[in-house]
Amino acid sequence: MTTAIAVDGLSRHYRDHQALTDVSFEIGTPCIAGLLGRNGAGKTTLLRILAGQEFATSGTVRIFGGGPLENDAVLRRMILVREDQTYPDLRVRHAISAASLMYPNWDVELAGALLDTFELPMNRPIKKLSRGMRTALGITVGLAARAELTLFDEPYSGLDAVARTLFYDRLLADYTEHPRCIVLSTHLIDEAAELLDRVLVIDHGRLVLDAPTDELRGAATTVMGAASGVDRFIAGRTTLDRQSMGTHTRAVMVGRLDQRDRELADHLHLRLEDVTLQQLAVYAAEHPDPSGLIPARAS
Incomplete structure (x- = not known):
């Protein structure tokens, strides 16, 4: 298995806040990994650093062996779709067209199918879309890009249960046909549990649990x-x-x-x-020493 993400001793400190502390892990490809934790745990900061959109205070990050900061060769192989994704003053069709030029593995047919599934109006300005429709646009771009590393940061904000199920189904179906590394940041842990090969739990900026999902079921x-x-x-x-x-x-x-x-x-x-994955994530956060919690690779 090729290493897609390698993080070693990663910390991020703001003026009055320690967002990440000594985080280390590796994720190989293909894999669907869940990045789990409560709001404010440090998930978004970690994803932004992985995507080269933020500096680390200390530690190293390698994506397919290279640093992501200002590295076009790495950045063209990955995509980050955020909950608070912002777009220029464009219409939906313009955003889709621009994305198709940015990502070398772009799949036109998949993009069209997702636009139909989520009933996105191609000629509507993005700024006039509802929250759920903006979320669906981000999901469409994230999946159709077929990037070798796809990072989803709470990608279904504003989607109802039916639309979230459509997203999970589409993600799993496309991953099965085109295996790659997908990291899914979420607090809807049990809802996404069946998708995940690997679980990483972050709490107060520390990685408190890292294990294959199969090891956690029944643990x-x-x-x-x-x-x-x-x-x-x-x-x-x-x-x-x-x-x-x-x-x-x-x-x-x-x-x-x-x-x-x-x-x-x-x-x-x-x-x-x-005990469900949701409950395990809570217990992992409550037990600073994971060695007695679950037989898993935690730090």
């Missing part, structure tokens, strides 16, 4: 039932959370379950539920 379990039964079941295991109300207890424990575990849970009349 933690919520155990619910009588307090005595829950305590017996989780004895000797790492727990992330425990709450009690009367005689009922709910605990979150780390570790995969085998058949004997499930038989014991049945015997103790306990209910078991897999």
Whole structure:
């Protein structure tokens, strides 16, 4: 697998704010990676640095082996679509035409299909589009560019659930036909979970979790039932959370379950539920030392 993104010791400091602190990771291609975290965690800053749109305070960034800053050979191989994407005073058709000239892998047929799917009016000035339509325009450009590295920063702001599903379906279908490296920044974690090969969680500017999605599924379990039964079941295991109300207890424990575990849970009349990616992201942010959280590559 070719390395698309290599980040080492990356930090970004503003006058009164530390946006990123000592972030290191690599992402190979092809891959769909999810960059997860709450608003203000540092996701947008990281993507802007990857795209050569912002300077790092320290550390190094390599995109396909080269630095992205003012490097046309690298920048032509990537695209960043932002939630707050701005456009010149153009009509939709002008923006599509300009994008087709900028990106060497541009797919005219895909662009046309996406414009039809999202019902974008080609002759309407972009400044007169609704928020959802501007978002759909960004998605259209981002997918039709077929850039070797595609960065989506909260790309579905303003889209309803139906339109978001259309985006996920189109993204996955095109990725299947044309594999490449796609990084999807989102706080709608569980909604996008089925798309992701890799998960990176950022909290307060630090990378707190980095693992293949398959390693995270089933890596933690919520155990619910009588307090005595829950305590017996989780004895000797790492727990992330425990709450009690009367005689009922709910605990979150780390570790995969085998058949004997499930038989014991049945015997103790306990209910078991897999912890979702959304919940794992929250727990990862709450545990500064990830070594006891999940068997994953975190820093």
